[in-house]
Amino acid sequence: MKKLFLLAALALGVMTASAQAADAxxxxxxxxxxxxxxxxxxxxxxxxxxxxxxxxxxxxxxxxxxxxxxxxxxxxxxxxxxxxxxxxxxxxxxxxxxxxxxQEQVHMICNRKFDLGRMVNLKKDMTVAVGQDGSGGYTTWSGFVMADKDRYGKVSTSPLSGDRMISAVADGSLVQCGLIVTALNAPFIKNEVQKAGDAVILVGTDDRDMTKTAKDARGQAVYTYGEIPADTYPRIQPSGTIYGTKSVGTVQVDAxxxxxxxxxxxxxxxxxxxxxxxxxxxxxxxxxxxxx
CATH class of the missing domain: 3.40.190.10 (Periplasmic binding protein-like II)
Known part of the structure; x- marks a missing residue:
């Protein structure tokens, strides 16, 4: 009887230990x-x-x-x-x-007819699609506004994202640019955005002030400076001097x-x-x- 009791207690202990491990x-x-x-x-x-x-x-x-x-x-x-x-x-x-x-790159696509070249050339009468509150684009745009309210706080935003954003930017009447935060060669840009290459173009997000003014709680820079290499997205990058396409400067953020x-x-x-x-x-x- 005592042996059975000990075996039962031992089994219970094993079950309890297993339950504790499963809880983690x-x-x-x-x-x-x-x-x-x-x-x-x-x-x-x-x-x-x-x-x-x-x-x-x-x-x-x-x-x-x-x-x-x-x-x-x-x-x-x-x-x-x-x-x-x-x-x-x-x-x-x-x-x-x-x-x-x-690292993820901050991609910005704009309607070709505005010929912006770089994000710093946005005007206060323009609208940028950044996605819904909480999305990657919305978060990064909020970071830009925090770092330089005078420049980016005056620009209107739209919650559009995905295919609706592409269509709106390609049309250009209500939304002129769209922000996409993702790693290089992301399928969405490589496949879907490039289909609108006749109407949209990639512009530089290389606002160098971002790498100096945007700091985290430890005082460390949140953004770094990099580039989207030439011919990464050939249908939406600016044309090269002789052939192919040019690289595009970008702000980068760690995931x-x-x-x-x-x-x-x-x-x-x-x-x-x-x-x-x-x-x-x-x-x-x-x-x-x-x-x-």
Whole structure:
């Protein structure tokens, strides 16, 4: 009888330990199920046990959900942390950066007839489609306004995105430009935007003041300067001097992995496994930013 009791107690202990291990789920906020953050989440899920991929509206929505306890971590644009700190400075202290996925470029397409050349030439009577509140484009535009309100605060915005944004920019009467924040060679730009190449053109977002004035809570620059190489999107890039197309200057922003500090403190061993899984998944994740 005593032996049976000991066996039962041992079995119960094993079940309890298993239940505790199963409780250590890591709910990962990503983004649209069809886009890179969600795909990156599934790469992490393959490398680390306990990861549940949660589809969301984007970076700001991810931060809202992490702060509210609906997610334990997520992938966000680094400028989203700057924008979010203006809404909820205290909440930012509950987040810890766990790594960088890759860099994203700020693409701006404009109607060809306006011949803007660069984003800094936008006028106050123009409208830029940036997407819905919380989207990547909306977040980055908010960051631009924070960094240079005199220049960008006067420009009207539209919540249009996707195919509706392309159509509106190609028409040019109500919306003259559109902002898309994504890694180079993103399928949406490579395939869908280029179909409107007769009416839209890629313009430079290389406002060098952005790299100096936009700072995060640590005082670090949020944006860096780079370029979209010549012939990346041949139908929408400016023509080259002799042949082909020219490179286009751009502002770049990191896509970062953040986690809730309370979850980390409560599950240190599991957090270590998540971090190791993230490092193991990074080669696959980084390939998302360089599709062929």
């Amino acid at each position: 789920k890591f709910r990962l906020c990503t983004g649209n199920a069809e886009l890179n953050y969600a795909k990156a989440g599934h790469y992490l899920k393959q490398r680390a046990q306990g990861v549940d991929v949660v589809y969301t509206k984007g970076s700001i929505d991810n931060l809202d959900k992490i702060v509210a306890g609906e997610c334990d971590g997520g992938f966000v644009q680094s400028d989203a942390l700057m924008v979010y700190s203006q809404r909820n400075a205290k909440a930012i202290s509950t987040l810890e950066r766990a790594g960088v996925l890759y 970062v992995f953040v986690a809730n500090v309370d979850w980390i403190n409560a599950h240190e061993d599991d957090d270590n496994k998540i971090l190791r899984g993230f490092n193991a998944a990074k080669p696959d994740i980084q390939k998302l930013a360089k599709p062929q």
